[in-house]
Amino acid sequence: MRRRPLPLPASAAGIAAIWLVLLCVPWLTASEYWLDTGIAIATFAVLSTGLNLIYGYAGLLSFAQVAFFGLGGYGAALLVTRLGWSFWLALPAAAIIATWAGLLIGYSSLRLSRHAFAIVSLSFALLCGIVARDWVALTRGSMGIPGLSLPGFDAPAHMYRLTVTVAVILLLGFHVLLSSRLGRALQAIKLNEPLAQSQGIDPLRYKLLAISVSAAASGVMGALFVFHLTIVDPSVFDFYYTETMLIMVILGGAGSFWGVIAASAVFSIVPDLLRFSSDLRLTLYGLVLVAAMLLFPGGFAGMLRQRSLLRWKTRL
Amino acid sequence: MADTYLLQLLLNGLVIGVIYALIAMGLSLIFGLLGIVNFAHGEFYMLGAMLSFFAVTDLHLGYWTTILAVTLVAGCVGVFFYHLFLSSLRAADFERSILLTLGISMVLQNGGIYLWTVTPRIVPTPYSYAAVTLGGMQLPVLRLFTLGIATAAFLALYLLLSHTLVGKAMRGLSQSSDAAAMVGIDHRSVARLAVIIGIALSGLAGATLAPVYSVQPTMGSAFVFKAFAIVIIGGLGNIAGAAITAIMLGILESLIGGFFPLTLADSAGFIAMIVVLLFKPEGLFGRGVRV
Amino acid sequence: MTLLTVTGLSKSYAGVQAVHDLSYEIAPGSISGLIGPNGSGKSTSIDCISGFLRPDEGRWSLLDRDLTGMSAHAMALAGLTRTFQTVRAYGEMTLVENLCVAAQEHDGVGWWQALRRSGACQTADAAACARAEELLEKTGLASYRDAPAQVLSYGQSKLLAIAAAMMARPRLVILDEPVAGVNPTMIRQIETIIRALNQQDVTFLIVEHNMDFIMSLCAQVIVLDAGQKIADGPADAVRRDPRVIEAYLGVADA
Numbered sequence: 001m002r003r004r005p006l007p008l009p010a011s012a013a014g015i016a017a018i019w020l021v022l023l024c025v026p027w028l029t030a031s032e033y034w035l036d037t038g039i040a041i042a043t044f045a046v047l048s049t050g051l052n053l054i055y056g057y058a059g060l061l062s063f064a065q066v067a068f069f070g071l072g073g074y075g076a077a078l079l080v081t082r083l084g085w086s087f088w089l090a091l092p093a094a095a096i097i098a099t100w101a102g103l104l105i106g107y108s109s110l111r112l113s114r115h116a117f118a119i120v121s122l123s124f125a126l127l128c129g130i131v132a133r134d135w136v137a138l139t140r141g142s143m144g145i146p147g148l149s150l151p152g153f154d155a156p157a158h159m160y161r162l163t164v165t166v167a168v169i170l171l172l173g174f175h176v177l178l179s180s181r182l183g184r185a186l187q188a189i190k191l192n193e194p195l196a197q198s199q200g201i202d203p204l205r206y207k208l209l210a211i212s213v214s215a216a217a218s219g220v221m222g223a224l225f226v227f228h229l230t231i232v233d234p235s236v237f238d239f240y241y242t243e244t245m246l247i248m249v250i251l252g253g254a255g256s257f258w259g260v261i262a263a264s265a266v267f268s269i270v271p272d273l274l275r276f277s278s279d280l281r282l283t284l285y286g287l288v289l290v291a292a293m294l295l296f297p298g299g300f301a302g303m304l305r306q307r308s309l310l311r312w313k314t315r316l
Numbered sequence: 317m318a319d320t321y322l323l324q325l326l327l328n329g330l331v332i333g334v335i336y337a338l339i340a341m342g343l344s345l346i347f348g349l350l351g352i353v354n355f356a357h358g359e360f361y362m363l364g365a366m367l368s369f370f371a372v373t374d375l376h377l378g379y380w381t382t383i384l385a386v387t388l389v390a391g392c393v394g395v396f397f398y399h400l401f402l403s404s405l406r407a408a409d410f411e412r413s414i415l416l417t418l419g420i421s422m423v424l425q426n427g428g429i430y431l432w433t434v435t436p437r438i439v440p441t442p443y444s445y446a447a448v449t450l451g452g453m454q455l456p457v458l459r460l461f462t463l464g465i466a467t468a469a470f471l472a473l474y475l476l477l478s479h480t481l482v483g484k485a486m487r488g489l490s491q492s493s494d495a496a497a498m499v500g501i502d503h504r505s506v507a508r509l510a511v512i513i514g515i516a517l518s519g520l521a522g523a524t525l526a527p528v529y530s531v532q533p534t535m536g537s538a539f540v541f542k543a544f545a546i547v548i549i550g551g552l553g554n555i556a557g558a559a560i561t562a563i564m565l566g567i568l569e570s571l572i573g574g575f576f577p578l579t580l581a582d583s584a585g586f587i588a589m590i591v592v593l594l595f596k597p598e599g600l601f602g603r604g605v606r607v
Numbered sequence: 608m609t610l611l612t613v614t615g616l617s618k619s620y621a622g623v624q625a626v627h628d629l630s631y632e633i634a635p636g637s638i639s640g641l642i643g644p645n646g647s648g649k650s651t652s653i654d655c656i657s658g659f660l661r662p663d664e665g666r667w668s669l670l671d672r673d674l675t676g677m678s679a680h681a682m683a684l685a686g687l688t689r690t691f692q693t694v695r696a697y698g699e700m701t702l703v704e705n706l707c708v709a710a711q712e713h714d715g716v717g718w719w720q721a722l723r724r725s726g727a728c729q730t731a732d733a734a735a736c737a738r739a740e741e742l743l744e745k746t747g748l749a750s751y752r753d754a755p756a757q758v759l760s761y762g763q764s765k766l767l768a769i770a771a772a773m774m775a776r777p778r779l780v781i782l783d784e785p786v787a788g789v790n791p792t793m794i795r796q797i798e799t800i801i802r803a804l805n806q807q808d809v810t811f812l813i814v815e816h817n818m819d820f821i822m823s824l825c826a827q828v829i830v831l832d833a834g835q836k837i838a839d840g841p842a843d844a845v846r847r848d849p850r851v852i853e854a855y856l857g858v859a860d861a
Contacts, residue, residue: 094653176722177722180721180722180724181711181716181721181728181732182718182721182722183698184704184707184708184711185708185711185712187697187698187699187700188700188708191697191698191699191700192695192696192697192698193773194659194679194691194695195657195691195695195696195697196680196708197659197678197679197680197683197707198657198659198679198680198683198684198688198689198691198772199680199683199688199697199709199712199771199774199775200680200712200713200775201677201678201680201708201711202681202712202713203680209718257688305699307756308755309757312754312755312758313758
């Protein structure tokens with residue numbers, strides 16, 4: 001994970017270039033399939049990077065990403081349809097709702113242990129799904145809340161460009177955070193928490209930072225996603241998203257910024273190309289997860305790191 | 317009458333509670349001795365249920381035979397599970413163990429959906445519609461059997477942990493690995509036994525509950541997540557705590573579900589867990605493998 | 608004036624009294640030793656005063672600042688740093704990064720400044736880097752500056768840990784068994800480095816088993832046995848104290 005990162009202006013230029021290229025895609029293909037895939041890639045890239053921030057950098061296994069994603073979606077949907085807010089106000093509000101949820105579960109469980117946080121995050125995600133399905137008065141249950149449209153963004157190409165732009169901004173934000181000394185503190189906490197504490201680093205504060213930032217980003221993508229689908233229903237909390245994110249982070253290499261983004265792209269495209277039914281796909285993901293944990297826990301980036309470590313050892 | 321309604325709810329709650337307890341105790345035992353949170357635990361419950369369905373409909377085994385057979389098979393599966401996957405994990409590999417068992421759970425559940433589809437199946441037994449009348453209430457015989465079987469399992473586990481050498485070894489190990497090693501207790505065989513017992517309890521729970529409700533491949537997930545909440549509330553690694561909490565939760569859910577929308581009943585466990593974590597993080601009964 | 612004052616420290620667990628009513632004072636600018644046979648409570652008492660273990664009773668303060676009950680990271684910010692018995696380092700980070708991390712919470716740069724790479728942040732980073740290089744030179748690790756810390760040998764890791772503890776310009780550095788398991792050449796090296804750092808007005812409290820090491824370095828020595836202080840004074844006096852001899856060697860045969 002140590003990588004002389006590119007100096008900020010160079011990375012920023014690179015990211016800007018990629019962004020411009022991505023914006024041009026709708027001119028190359030009118031196919032909605034590719035635009036949908038593009039939106040999926042952008043969404044998963046942000047979600048996975050958020051998970052990477054919590055797990056790969058802070059070392060906390062969390063299953064709550066999907067909860068923040070769905071809360072953002074439902075939050076925005078309810079604010080727009082029930083309270084008549086403009087989407088542009090509902091979007092940051094969705095982020096704030098997700099952030100507060102993150103702080104709640106983070107603060108309550110981190111004081112006990114990482115184990116508790118993992119379990120609580122999982123339970124929270126499930127709880128959200130259950131409430132979304134059962135609190136019919138608020139959420140209309142399994143029928144969901146339809147009619148989520150964004151005036152001026154009705155064409156698929158518009159939604160695509162909006163989603164991609166927001167994703168790029170969020171990813172840039174993540175990069176700024178992770179390449180700063182704050183990211184370094186998070187890594188320190190993950191690598192050796194008592195040592196970090198003895199150096200004045202407050203683990204709880206940093207972990208809560210990671211969770212909040214991650215939650216906010218997920219909430220934003222959730223809001224955009226449901227307005228793209230024009231409907232939000234309890235399936236937005238499906239464990240499927242969590243499983244997919246985990247595969248992306250594990251295979252890309254927890255702690256590797258670009259590895260996870262690359263894996264997000266690959267795993268958003270490949271499964272559809274293979275035309276698997278969803279249970280077969282998930283069974284396969286499960287097998288991959290098991291194999292990865294038994295054979296190469298560090299993912300692709302981890303293998304690269306091992307090789308560079310070997311090179312140093314032979315030098316000395 | 318309102319009274320019998322209440323009593324009926326209590327009975328149903330008790331039945332569900334003891335099933336929760338079987339699953340939660342297994343989870344707690346595995347955590348207490350290996351430091352591993354077994355995400356695949358619910359799938360063994362599901363497999364126990366599915367296996368009992370096939371045993372009854374394809375092999376035409378009787379009710380009691382099925383339950384016994386499934387429990388034994390589950391125990392054997394526990395051996396494989398331990399040797400193939402868990403034996404190489406250390407307690408420090410916490411995330412790895414979660415992800416590994418999560419992967420196994422994904423394979424088992426989705427593989428199950430792929431093979432058997434999500435259509436619920438009913439397990440026929442000669443007792444399915446039999447009931448005993450007591451004080452104006454209809455007590456379904458199957459539920460009474462469930463209570464009986466679970467109670468027997470509790471007693472067996474209790475006797476094992478408190479009166480046998482192996483059980484004492486388990487308690488010793490959960491307290492201090494080094495001290496136990498010095499006294500000559502082989503960590504690996506005791507850990508393996510814990511896994512065998514844990515998985516067997518899950519399988520037993522599945523086989524026992526299968527005829528009461530229906531079976532399908534996704535039935536494990538709802539249960540296991542509640543089992544997590546129970547284990548946290550009861551105190552990680554605390555078996556008795558898990559059992560008591562489980563029964564309380566079963567009854568609580570049943571009572572809530574009887575008077576309020578079902579929503580709340582399902583959420584009760586999770587909400588309780590978050591509340592307990594906020595105010596008493598080590599659980600209501602504290603940690604450690606205690607009887 | 609004392610730098611560190613510990614009063615009435617007590618800690619028991621699993622029914623064993625690990626530390627009982629421990630009190631002592633450390634003078635500023637000194638190198639003091641805390642010794643005692645295995646199980647005498649040395650490391651437990653250190654874990655308590657550095658915030659890693661909650662004691663049952665006791666108060667302690669650095670200069671006139673009461674540190675009792677503070678969390679570990681807050682103590683570090685108050686000027687008390689430590690090393691660990693099991694050597695700790697950020698294995699996957701380079702040596703320079705290891706040292707820079709150790710300084711980053713102490714230079715007054717806030718999160719927002721850090722994110723936008725403000726001028727103050729960059730100056731602080733450069734200063735930390737320079738200090739890191741300086742400490743790496745002093746400890747003889749300069750050639751490994753860009754290597755991941757995992758490649759260091761055991762003794763070298765101990766040196767790195769000492770350097771890291773120094774980065775924040777602490778008032779008091781507690782070294783927990785700095786030379787345990789280290790070869791004699793390296794021991795002498797560590798001794799030299801501690802003396803050199805002490806010249807620059809850093810106070811050390813060293814917990815150790817190695818009597819020779821302590822006696823040659825430390826002006827003041829505190830001796831623990833079974834959780835209680837049995838001696839506290841100049842090294843020569845302590846070395847000859849019959850209670851200390853008895854604690855280490857057992858009761859002499861009659």
